[in-house]
Amino acid sequence: MNLDFTREEQEFQQSIRDWMQTNVPDDIKRCSAVGEMTGKELQQKWERLLGGQGWLALTWPEQYGGPGWTATQRYIFDLERAMAGAPPTSPFGVAMVGPVLYTFGSQEQKDRWLPGIVSGGTLWCQGYSEPNAGSDLASLKTRAERKEDHYLVNGQKIWTTQAHWADMMFCLVRTDSTVKQQKGISFLLIDMKTPGIEVRPIYSIDGHHHLNEVYFTDVRVPLENLVGQEGMGWTIAKFLLTHERTTIAGVADSHHEISRLKKAVAEAPGFLDKSQARQRIAELEIELMALEYTNFRTVAATDEGKPFGPESSGLKIKGTELQQKVSQAMVELGGMMSLTWDNPETVGSNVFNRATRRYNFLRACTIYGGSNEIQKNVLAKMLLGL
Amino acid sequence: MEFNLPENTTLIADTARRYLKDNYSFEIYRQHIEQQNHVDASRWLAMQELGWFGLPFAESSGGFGGTLLDVAMVVRELGAALCLDPYVDMVVAPGKLLEYIGSDASLAMLSDVIDGRAKLACALYDYHAGNQVLTPSMKLNGKRLSGQKNFVPDGGFADTLLATALADGELVLLAVPVADCETIRHRALDGGRIANVLFDEVEITDGMILARGKKAEQALSMLLAYLQALDCARMYGAAGALYQRTLEYAKTRRQFGVAIGGFQIIQHYLVDMFIDLQQLESMLLMVAVKAESEDASRRERASTAAKAYYADKAVRIAQQAIQIHGGVGVTEELDIGHYFRLVTHCSLTHGDRAHHIKRFAGLDEVHPGE
Numbered sequence: 001m002n003l004d005f006t007r008e009e010q011e012f013q014q015s016i017r018d019w020m021q022t023n024v025p026d027d028i029k030r031c032s033a034v035g036e037m038t039g040k041e042l043q044q045k046w047e048r049l050l051g052g053q054g055w056l057a058l059t060w061p062e063q064y065g066g067p068g069w070t071a072t073q074r075y076i077f078d079l080e081r082a083m084a085g086a087p088p089t090s091p092f093g094v095a096m097v098g099p100v101l102y103t104f105g106s107q108e109q110k111d112r113w114l115p116g117i118v119s120g121g122t123l124w125c126q127g128y129s130e131p132n133a134g135s136d137l138a139s140l141k142t143r144a145e146r147k148e149d150h151y152l153v154n155g156q157k158i159w160t161t162q163a164h165w166a167d168m169m170f171c172l173v174r175t176d177s178t179v180k181q182q183k184g185i186s187f188l189l190i191d192m193k194t195p196g197i198e199v200r201p202i203y204s205i206d207g208h209h210h211l212n213e214v215y216f217t218d219v220r221v222p223l224e225n226l227v228g229q230e231g232m233g234w235t236i237a238k239f240l241l242t243h244e245r246t247t248i249a250g251v252a253d254s255h256h257e258i259s260r261l262k263k264a265v266a267e268a269p270g271f272l273d274k275s276q277a278r279q280r281i282a283e284l285e286i287e288l289m290a291l292e293y294t295n296f297r298t299v300a301a302t303d304e305g306k307p308f309g310p311e312s313s314g315l316k317i318k319g320t321e322l323q324q325k326v327s328q329a330m331v332e333l334g335g336m337m338s339l340t341w342d343n344p345e346t347v348g349s350n351v352f353n354r355a356t357r358r359y360n361f362l363r364a365c366t367i368y369g370g371s372n373e374i375q376k377n378v379l380a381k382m383l384l385g386l
Numbered sequence: 387m388e389f390n391l392p393e394n395t396t397l398i399a400d401t402a403r404r405y406l407k408d409n410y411s412f413e414i415y416r417q418h419i420e421q422q423n424h425v426d427a428s429r430w431l432a433m434q435e436l437g438w439f440g441l442p443f444a445e446s447s448g449g450f451g452g453t454l455l456d457v458a459m460v461v462r463e464l465g466a467a468l469c470l471d472p473y474v475d476m477v478v479a480p481g482k483l484l485e486y487i488g489s490d491a492s493l494a495m496l497s498d499v500i501d502g503r504a505k506l507a508c509a510l511y512d513y514h515a516g517n518q519v520l521t522p523s524m525k526l527n528g529k530r531l532s533g534q535k536n537f538v539p540d541g542g543f544a545d546t547l548l549a550t551a552l553a554d555g556e557l558v559l560l561a562v563p564v565a566d567c568e569t570i571r572h573r574a575l576d577g578g579r580i581a582n583v584l585f586d587e588v589e590i591t592d593g594m595i596l597a598r599g600k601k602a603e604q605a606l607s608m609l610l611a612y613l614q615a616l617d618c619a620r621m622y623g624a625a626g627a628l629y630q631r632t633l634e635y636a637k638t639r640r641q642f643g644v645a646i647g648g649f650q651i652i653q654h655y656l657v658d659m660f661i662d663l664q665q666l667e668s669m670l671l672m673v674a675v676k677a678e679s680e681d682a683s684r685r686e687r688a689s690t691a692a693k694a695y696y697a698d699k700a701v702r703i704a705q706q707a708i709q710i711h712g713g714v715g716v717t718e719e720l721d722i723g724h725y726f727r728l729v730t731h732c733s734l735t736h737g738d739r740a741h742h743i744k745r746f747a748g749l750d751e752v753h754p755g756e
Contacts, residue, residue: 001455002388003675072387079754255754275747282747286691290699292754293668300387311668314661373654380653384633384660 003296005072013076020084023049032085035260035354037208040165044120047089051120057094059243064102064110065118071246071302075295082252083259090162092124093117097170099243100187100236104228113168113189127157127171127190127214128237134159135374137172138181138234142216144173144188151175151188151226153196153219159368163199163212166192172237175230185233189225196220206361207341241370245312246299249319250365251292257326257358258284264351265333277333284326291318313379317372320365327359389671391455398441398452399459405436406467412721418470419577424541429471434502442478447485448497454612455674458619462670465623465732468724470578472507472541474616479539480506480548482612486605487559487597495561507540509549509562509583510606517741519550519610520603524585526553531562531588535581537735540564542571542579548596549585550606557603559596562588576731577724607682610736611689615670615677617732618692621700622670624725624732628707629659631722635711646710655706662699669695687749690742696732697739704729 005013028046031038038046050056058074060066069077082088098117101109116122133140142155153173163169169190176184190197196219202211228236258281265277298312331338334352343353366372380386391399409429418424433439442457443449461474481499484492498504513536514523524533531551538547547567549560568584597605633656636647646652669692676688704726708715715722733739 001390001392001671001675003672004387083754252754278747279743282743283694286695286743286746289672289691290665290669290695293672294665296387297389297668297671300389304388310660311664314657314664317661318665376654376657377650379657379660384647384653384656386636386647386653386656 003293005076009072009076012073013080016077016080017084020080020086024084024086025049028087029085032087032256033260034350035358037206037357038087040162043087043090044123046086047120049120050089051118054118056089056120057098057118059095060098060102060118064098064114071299075246075252075299078247078252079255082256085256088253089120090123092126092162092166092170093122095243096126096240097124097168097189100170100227100240103239104187104232104236106224108224109189109227116167122168123162123166125160125163125166125169125192127160127163127169129159130156131158135371137237138185140172140174140185142171142173143177144175144186144221146175146223146230147220150220150222153188153190153216153221155216157214157216158212159202160199160212160214161210161368163192163214164201164209168192169214170227172233175233179231182234183231185237186230187227187233187236188221189227190219190221194219194221204361205363206357208357208361210361242308245308245315246295246302249291249295249315250323251288251295251319254288254291254319254322254326257323257330258288260351261326261330261333264330264349267349268333268337268352269348272333272335280329280333284322284329287322287325291315291322294318310383313383316369317366317375320362320372323365324359324362327355327362330355331359391459395453395456395459398456399463401436402438402460402463403466405432406463406469410467410469412468412724415468415470415577415721415724419573421542422571422579423543424470424472424579425476425543426471430502433471433473438473439477439481439502440500443481443485443496443500447493448500449481449485453674454615454678455671458615458670458674461616461619462623462626465620465728466627468624468627468721468728470576472539472578474613474620475539475578476505476507476541476544478616479508479609479613480504483508483548483559483605483609484596486608487601488605489596491593492596505543505545506561507538507544507547508609509535509538509540509547511535511537513537517737519606520557522550522552522557524549524551526551526558526560526590529590531560531585531590533585535583535585537574538581538583539574539578540569540571540581542581547583549583550602553598556599557606558598559602559605560590561594561596562590574731575734576728578731608678608685611677611685614689614693614736615673617735618666618670618673618696618700621696621729621732622666624728625663625666625700625703628704628722628725628729629656629663632656632659632707632710652710655710659703659706662703666696666699666703683750683752687746687752690737690745690749693737694739694742694746697734697742700729701733 054067057065062068130140144151144153171188171190172185173188174184175186196217198215200213201209294311334355337348337352338355340353440450441452445451481496484496510519512523512534545564547562549562551558566588569581571581574580636652637645639646673688673692676684679685711722714720
């Protein structure tokens with residue numbers, strides 16, 4: 001048992017902290033201090049900066065452009081990144097399609113797509129959900145018919161985050177409707193500039209445009225954009241679910257949000273009951289500690305080369321619940337200061353003025369990536385034997 | 387970081403589990419509750435022979451040099467077995483206090499604890515001061531001690547109390563013969579024995595004063611963190627037993643022609659219990675490593691967070707265990723309700739949830755990951 005970072009890890013932490021201090025762009029820090037969304041340009045600027053350092057594809061093997069860090073180092077990096085007020089990187093390229101490509105892709109596919117992900121140059125989106133295939137993802141209907149030299153794709157995706165930014169989409173499509181649902185799904189890479197693709201915005205309750213509907217009408221996708229074999233799509237999707245669990249709990253960003261909340265409470269005008277506020281924050285900090293030590297167990301096990309243990313099973317559920325609780329505390333402690341939506345000048349505290357945006361946004365976190373109810377169904381079956 | 391239990395700790399835990407499985411049961415527990423004296427001579431001797439009496443204490447104090455983690459694993463097993471033998475109350479608690487005081491006189495008393503000759507208990511609380519343990523309501527005026535102690539876990543038979551009092555505004559730790567006090571003993575929520583003790587002008591000689599001032603405060607502070615960690619260990623054992631029993635019940639209890647574990651809401655309740663139990667385990671390992679630190683800030687952050695967390699989540703597991711069991715869960719016949727009382731009991735000792743939340747809110751800031 002040893003619950004402290006080693007001396008080397010502490011030095012690593014200090015070096016990352018120093019780097020963040022001088023390198024996180026000021027406009028990003030400004031956004032994060034008040035809780036505003038970074039937007040495409042800033043997000044991409046940040047990801048390219050990390051890509052230039054070789055710090056974007058953190059979990060990848062070194063041969064594909066990973067930094068060769070341990071899970072503990074990755075955890076430390078994520079923590080210092082968040083505490084410096086920098087946003088998490090977009091998961092679609094780095095955390096999702098990248099590992100799929102180096103695990104299941106052909107040499108040509110790796111050569112073609114991995115460098116753009118490592119550098120932050122190519123933006124990806126995820127074409128999974130459909131209007132009638134949400135939690136029941138395997139019932140998806142978007143069709144890809146195999147023609148002589150291409151797939152012909154027809155159908156519709158929905159809730160596609162950043163589709164309006166993306167250069168590429170990785171997409172689950174039905175290539176065979178005569179076999180069992182899961183067996184007829186394939187994993188296809190689609191260039192978002194292909195004729196026949198229409199992206200329509202969905203505005204979410206934080207007032208922002210992250211989500212989209214994506215319509216496919218006779219979209220021609222080259223045959224070489226199929227990953228693995230036809231019918232392997234479901235296997236690949238399941239692989240992704242278990243790929244990386246050491247940052248899924250969002251511990252780093254919850255630390256940052258709590259520290260913002262504390263600062264806001266300390267600086268808040270007189271009507272806020274600070275003693276009561278500090279106790280509410282203490283409850284959140286304690287929950288975060290339990291989550292963080294559970295996360296540390298997963299990180300440590302990963303560094304010992306062990307498979308994910310039962311401790312990792314609740315990280316997504318607990319992590320998202322806590323993110324919601326922290327954002328709710330921020331809104332409620334702000335009280336009337338949280339009534340503002342697009343105020344041009346600060347009323348009391350800018351942190352509280354912006355608090356409802358994140359609170360609204362985070363209602364989605366217990367839904368996306370497999371709703372918490374679906375997660376519990378899976379755990380009941382797989383772990384509890386029910 | 388590294389979370390694997392040392393081999394020796396695993397051995398201690400396995401031995402404890404096996405011993406209790408062979409020598410304790412729900413039937414024995416139910417007889418145990420009815421007894422006035424909570425030490426069973428043969429089990430007490432066996433626990434001593436298993437090395438538990440020396441385990442919590444440094445070799446330089448005559449102990450076996452076990453860590454808090456080692457002791458926590460024993461206490462976890464006691465909780466899992468619903469065992470009422472007052473090992474923590476009459477060996478660990480008074481022994482650690484004497485060790486933390488560290489004077490020749492206190493270490494001499496400690497050797498009697500390790501040898502199994504002492505009958506000591508700690509008298510730290512009264513209902514006036516509540517959790518403000520550094521300012522007890524009992525006063526030592528000159529050589530006369532007056533006041534009262536409540537919630538004294540004396541196993542029903544301690545002959546000497548390690549008691550706190552204020553002397554001219556300064557904290558003092560005293561060893562007071564029970565024979566000099568008026569004692570009303572009764573049953574506690576968890577089935578153990580506790581006492582109200584009245585000290586009416588009890589004469590205190592110099593030899594009875596174990597420590598005073600800063601020394602006394604520091605010893606007490608270290609003791610409390612240690613005991614808070616053990617509260618968590620005991621609750622973890624009980625919560626784990628509750629989860630296992632409830633999962634088993636959900637798989638076998640049939641209604642509407644099917645096992646109730648087939649219903650989605652029961653599945654989700656059980657998954658919630660499972661996930662909370664994982665987090666409770668993380669907090670137990672965390673507190674067991676950190677709560678015996680000499681660094682007060684590290685120690686208090688750990689013990690206070692763990693205790694506040696357990697008082698919420700372990701209690702919730704115990705409540706849900708009853709809910710899923712339905713009617714049988716609220717009977718004296720079944721062990722479920724008894725575990726529930728044990729968990730509730732431990733959630734209130736050495737600071738309840740509200741106390742620890744407030745305390746945590748007042749602790750110093752640290753950078754995440756440190």
